[in-house]
Amino acid sequence: MPRIGMEPLRRKALVDATLRAIGQHGSLDVTMSDIAREAGVSPALAHHYFGSKQQLLVATIRSLLTRLRADTVTAMEHLDTPRERLSAIIRVSFQADQFAPETVAAWLAFYVEAQRSEEVRRLLVIYSRRLRSNLLHSLERLCPPDDAARIAEGVAAMIDGLYIRQSLRSAPIGSTASIALTEDYLDLQLRPFLPAKLS
Template sequence: MPKIGMEPKRRRALIDATIAAIGERGSIDVTMSEIAGLAGVSSALAHHYFGAKTDLLQATMRHLLSELGADCRAALAGVTTPRQRVSAVIAVNFSEKQFRPDIIAAWLAFYVEAQRSAATRRLLRVYARRLHSNLMSGLTALLDRPAAARAAEGIAAMIDGLYIRHALKDQPPDAAAAIALVEDYLETRLQDAGAPR
């Protein structure tokens, strides 16, 4: 029987172990036994808390979305201009907490899984809508709405693309270079439109 009060800690340990296991394997082709072993619990306890592996994977993805959302809200709390707002959204996606090998591998695995899982696809749509909304909240003050939407789509594509590229590299992620590349794209869009910066 699980110990009283341990459920939140063990659920979090299993989610962290899922991220680590996906990071090591590079795919979601991991077993509940492997995940449970990394979390230091039995497979039976992992199944008790999450049921099937698909339930644990969904909980892990919701956790990643929640963490990214909280980090984004914190990053936006201190900004005062629309331009700073867009930069904060870009930077949070490449923060030390978010842009690390195991998290990158998990996102890539979830993108692949979304091809066969409607639930995963729905969660990725939530992520895409949030990112678009956060970018648009700054961009619409800098560009007309159609240009802002195009810039937001381009920035989102670059963020996703840089995650994919870094997932395939055998070297640590370079957050500063990734941010600089996306910021350069944004500056080009703003200059082309004659927008205030």
């Protein structure tokens, strides 16, 4: 008989193993057996909990998004200024666990899968809209709406672009450098508006 309380632990182990397996392969070309082996459970148990590889992939993306959202909320707690909140969003986007090579490879694989899977595409659209909304919320307190929308798109594009460059591994830049580049871009874009706001 299964031990009570083991299901959540095994589900999490399978989700974590999926992330590692995809990251190691650099694509979604992994089997349930590969994932189960990585998690230290039987393929039958993996199928029991998730039904199919597709359902496990979706659960893995949801887990990434849930963690990213929770980390963003925590990072922005007790921050008073919109500029501080923008920096918190950028820091969370490039924090060590999200910007680890395996996780970056998994994100890229999920974007490829979104071209075929409507459910995966929908989840990644949710991520994109949430990032834009978080950026806009602070930017609209610093500059006019049209400029806020333009800058939000630019920051989001920089974040996505730096993930793509990291995934290529030919010229990876670390988390600290990625944060600095994005902050430099944001400072440059906000420079015309900050004096008026601070006066």
